Amino acid sequence: MRWSNLFVPTLREAPAEAEVASHRLLLRAGFVRQLHSGHYSLLPLGLRVHDKVADIVREEMDAIGGQELLLPAMHPAWVWEQSGRWASMGEEMFRLTDRKGADNALGMTHEEVIALCARELHSYREVPQIWYQIQWKFRDEPRPKSGLLRVREFAMKDSYSLDIDDAGLDHAFDLHHAAYTRIFERMGLPAIAVEASSGAMGGSASVEFMVPSDAGEDDIVRCGNCGYAANVERAVAVVAPVDDPPGGTLERFATPGIRTIAALAAAEAEAPPHRQIKTLVYVLDGQTTLVLLRGDHELSEQKLLDNTGATAARPAVADECIAALGASPGSLGAVGVGDLPVLADGALAGRSNLTTGANADDFHYRGVDIERDIGVDEWLDLRQVRHGEPCTGCGGPLELLRCIETGHIFKLGRRYAEAFETTVMDAEGVPRTLTMGSYGIGIGRAVAAVAETHHDDRGLCWPASVAPYEAAVVPIAGRDDSVAQVSERLYDELRAVGVEVILDDRDARPGVKFSDIELVGIPFRVTVGPRALAAGNVELTDRATGETTHVPVDGAVESVIAAKRAALAAL
RNA sequence: CGGGCUGUGGCGCAGCUUGGUCAGCGCACCUGCUUUGGGAGCAGGGGGUCGCCGGUUCAAAUCCGGCCAGCCCGACCA
Missing domain, CATH: 3.40.50.800 (Anticodon-binding domain)
Known part of the structure; x- marks a missing residue:
């Protein structure tokens, strides 16, 4: 190609709205232009890189036996209703009505359609199968941002494995894990495979492929010593035991004006944050619930969802706290609460002589023994791991890393196949529901992640494998x-x-x-x-x-x- | 959805406080000449309903109200 014939609208100065490096440089170098928030045109150079990334993905998917197909981007509502996700996907799904008044959705993922296609399979002899497509997805993101990193329409490689038993699913999952590792290596992305939450997809296991970058939106923890790596939504660490002073009889005392852990710690020598109980009030699928953590620990909402099985969690508003406990946030506690579910983080187990709110403004309890004084219904892992805490596997220090999620693989199980009665006959002539896996790579996000990790003060610096x-x-x-x-x-x-x-x-x-x-x-x-x-x-x-x-x-x-x-x- | 910032030729910006030769600057673009090893020089030229709607005023980019859009932080999110 002669430059004189090429459409490369380079800019000497970056548009003011571009902040992260990949966005700024992809704009300046004439790879993309924004049409609308979350919607980008790929100009000729941008498309070439996009295609090269897609081709690498194709080659590695083909290498593990994947078969490429192409499913519709628009789906009738009944498909999503049948899996239950027409309701659960909420506002993130683009919905539209056709001329007949029928509801439709723009596909945000394709488990349903795949499960329908897979009804064409009839015999155990026809599985396993791995089907994939590289196709446009639509998601009505609450906040598109950072150029190509979070958008509302984007090409995704999504693949789906179909197996008759768990061993088959495990194998398909491992094949994808290995293929993803090669894919990201080939495009020069130093992706780290981490244990992840399955979120709205459901399923028994999931692994994310994370590229360290300040432009990312996810945090992972990693042990440099033994290699343990997990999304903070799942990560665990050793919590050093606290030696609580002996004694401690339950006693209510006045704490005028004190509303925060820090304020109480400053006022009470015997109540440093790690000897307080943080009492959060959450509404879990409509049920007001008390969530207890050590005073210096932070709640992970994703862990709360994952470990309770709830589908929606939100902090209660002040009025709801007053209605439930008779006091405002800042003076709340679980002592003597019998009519609400109480969930407690494991770091509080066995603790005594603690301080917590007394459910009366300006009063707290001291000398709280959590087993004796609080009716904990369930002990769960709810806390967010902090930088530097010891690894549970080897004791080495964990590091916290900001990352871009470039790939995510899930073991889905039989949820979707059950919804669509996707079965095959086994060797005994008995119908068996297939088990599925689902595996995604955002192509445009991968392009941005490469740009994010391969540039200098002069511009982009593409690896030869994906250079335009x-x-x-x-x-x-x-x-x-x-x-x-x-x-x-x-x-x-x-x-x-x-x-x-x-x-x-x-x-x-x-x-x-x-x-x-x-x-x-x-x-x-x-x-x-x-x-x-x-x-x-x-x-x-x-x-x-x-x-x-x-x-x-x-x-x-x-x-x-x-x-x-x-x-x-x-x- | 909460908080903050911003909308002025293609890009980057000034002007707004104090309404009136303020529609301007740099880059980019077009023409000509001279240049050609790290974003050339000179001369000439084209391009903007100042986000939109309404209001105040003799007069609005500028003041007031409403709306829209974009970006950032948070919430949320496969």
Whole structure:
């Protein structure tokens, strides 16, 4: 491709709305344009990278026996009603009414449609199956943000495994785990596989692939010592035991004006945060519930959902707290509460001589023995792990890392197959409900994650495997036309051997060309200029390292091929 | 959905406090000439209902009200 024919609207300055690096650079380098919040046009360079990512995904999916298909993006409501998700998906699902007045949804995922397709399977001899598609998903996100990282419409590779038994599902899950590891390696993403919450998908296990980046929206904990890694929504750590002073008889005392853990700790020498009980009031699927944690610990709402099985949790508002307990937030406690469910985090087990609210404004209890004085209905893991806490596996310190979620794999089980009566006959002639797995990679998000992890102050710095073009030939105008002739020749020869190459044939000054090519992030630049050409050479510059070597004109094509091979091999 | 910020040619911004040659600057764009190894110079030129609607006023980019959109933080989220 000649640059003069290419639509690459580069910008010298980034639009003000772009904050994160990938968004800023993809805009500046002319890869994407925003149509609307959460909706982006992929311009020619952006689409090329998107396609390359998709092709890597295809190759690795095919390698584990996946078969590509393409399902509708729009679904009739009954499909979602049959699985129960027409109601449970809530506002995140785009819904529309057709001319007949029938309800439809834009697909946010395809478990239902796959389970329907799989009804075409009749015999145990026809499984296992792995089906995948790369197709547009629509999600009415509450807050699209950060360019391509969180959008309302995007291409996703979603695959689905169909097996007759748990061992088959485990195998399909492991195949995907391995394929995802290769996929992210090949695109230069240092993804970490972590234990994750299954969330609204349901199912028995899930693993997320996380790329460390400040632009991400998820936190994981990782043990540098033994390799344990988990999303904070699931992560556990060793909580150092607290030696509570002996004694402690339950005693109500005045605490005028005190409404926070910190204020109470400041006022009472015997009530440092780790010796207080934090009492949170939550509404779990409509049921007002007390949630107790150590005073210095934070609640993980996802753990609360996962470990209670509730589908919705929200903090109670002040009026609800007063109605339930007779006091405002800041003076709440579970001592003597018998009519509400009480859930307590495991870090409180066995503790005594604690301080907590007395359910009367301006009063607290001291000397609280949690087993003796509080009727805990259920002990659960509810606390969020903190940076530096010891790993439960090896005792090493856990680190907290901000990450971009680029992939997520789930063991779904039989929920969807049951909803659609997706069965096959087993060897004994008995109908068996299939068990499913579901596995997703956001293609556009992966593109953004690569941009996020591969750039410098000059612009993007694509790995050769996903770069929009692999090389650029840059003629520097000279006194005669030998520069142009050599440039054209190298351009033709590189194309002939399968190198994806741009010829920067613009009548522009060298600085303009260099800057644009660096901004766009082409891995290799072949500079054809009068200086080197006088000695029969051209220059080969590596975008990632900035290193330039002089190579003979006649060996230039081989040098580019060698550099490309080396770059691909290093991924 | 709560909190904050922002809407002025393609991009980045000034102007708004104190209404009146303020519709302006840089970059980009077009034409010509000169240039050509790190975002060239000179000369000429085109492009904007100042987010939208309404109000105040002799007069509104500027003041007032409403609405819309975008971004960031939080909540939420496969």
